[in-house]
Amino acid sequence: MEISFAGKRAIVTGAGKGIGRATALALARCGAEVVAVTRTRADLDSLLLECPSIKPVCVNLGDWGATEEALREAGGNVDLLIFFPIPRSFNINVKAVLHVSQIVARGMKARGTGGSIVNISSQASQCALQDHTVYCATKGALDMLTKVMALELGPYQIRVNSVNPTVVMTKMGRLAWSDPGKAKTMTSRIPLGRFAEVEDVVNSILFLLSDKSSMTNGVTLPVDGGFLAC
Numbered sequence: 001m002e003i004s005f006a007g008k009r010a011i012v013t014g015a016g017k018g019i020g021r022a023t024a025l026a027l028a029r030c031g032a033e034v035v036a037v038t039r040t041r042a043d044l045d046s047l048l049l050e051c052p053s054i055k056p057v058c059v060n061l062g063d064w065g066a067t068e069e070a071l072r073e074a075g076g077n078v079d080l081l082i083f084f085p086i087p088r089s090f091n092i093n094v095k096a097v098l099h100v101s102q103i104v105a106r107g108m109k110a111r112g113t114g115g116s117i118v119n120i121s122s123q124a125s126q127c128a129l130q131d132h133t134v135y136c137a138t139k140g141a142l143d144m145l146t147k148v149m150a151l152e153l154g155p156y157q158i159r160v161n162s163v164n165p166t167v168v169m170t171k172m173g174r175l176a177w178s179d180p181g182k183a184k185t186m187t188s189r190i191p192l193g194r195f196a197e198v199e200d201v202v203n204s205i206l207f208l209l210s211d212k213s214s215m216t217n218g219v220t221l222p223v224d225g226g227f228l229a230c
Contacts, residue, residue, distance in 0.1 A: 003030055003206050003207070003210045003212060004030055004031050005027055005030045005031050005032035005080070005209070005210070006030075006031035006032075007031070008031070008032045008033070008079040008080055009032065009033045009034075009035070009077050009078050009079050009080070010024075010027050010032045010033070010034050010035065010078070010079065010080035010081070010082065010209075011034075011035045011037060011071070011074070011078050011080070011081050011082070011100075011104060012024040012027065012034060012035070012036055012037065012082045012084070013037040013038070013061060013082070013083050013084055013085075013096075013100065014037070014038060014083070014084025014085065014120075015034075015036035015037055015038050015043075015044075015047065015054075015084070016036075016038035016039075016040050016043025016044060016047065017038075017043055017170070017171070017172075018084075018168070018170035018171065018172060018173075018198070019084060019120065019165075019168060019170060019198055019201050019202065020038070020082070020084035020120075021036075021043070021047060022198045022199070022202050023082055023084075023202050023205055023206075024036045024047065024051075024054060025047075025050065025051055025054075026202050026206060027080070027082075027206070027209075028051050028053055028054055030206065032080065033053075033055070034051075034053070034054045034055065035054075035055045035056075035057055035074045035078075036054045036055065036056055036057065037057045037058075037059060037061070037070075037071075038057075038058065039058065039059060039060045039061070040058070041058050044056040044057075044058055055074060057070050057071070057073075057074050058070075061092060061096040061099075061100065062091050062092055062096060064099055067096070067099065067100065067103075068099075068103055071100070071103050071104070072103075076107045077107065077111065078104050078107055078108065078115070079108075079113070079115050079116070080115065080116050080117075080118075080209050081100070081101065081104045081115070081116075081117040081118070082117075082118050082120070082205060082209070083096075083097050083100060083101070083117070083118070083119045083120060084120045085097055085119075085120065085138070085142070089134065089138070090134070090137075090138055090141070093135075093138035093139065093141075093142060094138050094141045094142055094145060097119055097142060097145060098145060101117060101149060101160075104117070105117070105149075105153055105156075105158060108153075108156065108158050109153075109156045109158070112156075113157075114156065114157030114158055114159075115157075115158045115159075116158070116159045116160075116161075116208065116209045116210075117149065117153075117158065117159070117160045117161075118160075118161055118162065118163060118205050118208045118209055119142055119145070119146050119160070119161075119162040119163075120162065120163055120165075120201075120205075121139045121142045121143050121146070121162040121163065121164045121220060122135070122139045122164055122165060123164050123165065123166050123222060123224045123227050123228055124136045124139050125139035125140045125142065125143045125164060125220065126140075126143070126164070126220075126222075126228055127227070127228060139164075142162065143162060143164070143220045146160055146161065146162040146218065146220065147218050147220075150217045150218030151218065154217055154218075159208075159213070159214075159216065159217040160217065160218065161208045161213075161216060161217065161218065161219045161220075161221065162219070162220045162221065163201060163204050163205055163208065163221050163223055164220050164221060164222045164223065164224065164228075165196050165200075165201045165222075165223040165224060166186070166190060166195060166196050166222075166223065166224035166225060166227050167186055167195045167196065168195065168196045168197070168198060168200075168201055169195050169196065169197050169198065170198060173195065177195065183195070189227055189230055190224065190225040190226060190227045191225060191226035191227075191229065191230065192225035192226055193225070194225065195225075196223055196224070196225065200223055201223050204221055204223050208221065
């Protein structure tokens with residue numbers, strides 16, 4: 001299934017590392033004009049070396065004023081928004097998603113051409129994980145935020161969905177789950193018996209952003225090998 005985002009403009013937050021970075025690069029390969037947002041300049045610099053067409057925005061999403069100014073300077077006419085909240089805090093995982101979505105959706109509504117927003121949640125939104133109190137709570141809130149946004153923005157042909165991965169084998173994921181004993185505690189609960197690769201998540205994101213999912217709105221899509229089915 002070929003997906004093209006030619007003529008589309010996308011904002012990817014958390015684009016410096018991991019899944020966010022891979023998504024920014026994938027969107028660029030599919031023809032989108034990509035605005036990459038992260039707070040670490042070095043990550044943006046290395047991303048530009050890999051894909052010079054990407055437009056970098058260095059900002060702390062926890063700073064509302066700076067975020068709004070940075071996104072305004074990056075330009076309007078955004079068709080696609082992908083939000084990767086990284087830190088385990090309500091300020092970024094929930095409040096920043098709402099704030100950035102309001103900024104972007106305002107422009108989408110004004111243009112009247114619709115759009116697609118994908119939030120990156122987690123299987124932890126639907127299954128309690130020990131020692132992950134704040135993380136699970138923020139992801140649960142993000143899922144409900146996604147549903148309400150879908151309800152409110154749907155009449156403007158703006159679709160809002162979330163992707164809910166299991167453990168993903170990013171650089172950080174490999175480090176955190178390198179101990180075979182620890183990994184087994186999780187993979188034993190996944191029917192497919194393995195963790196997700198970055199491409200597994202990116203492909204689901206691209207599908208939800210694309211016209212191939214034009215009737216998909218308000219879903220929380222597990223990319224978990226069946227973890228939540230057990």
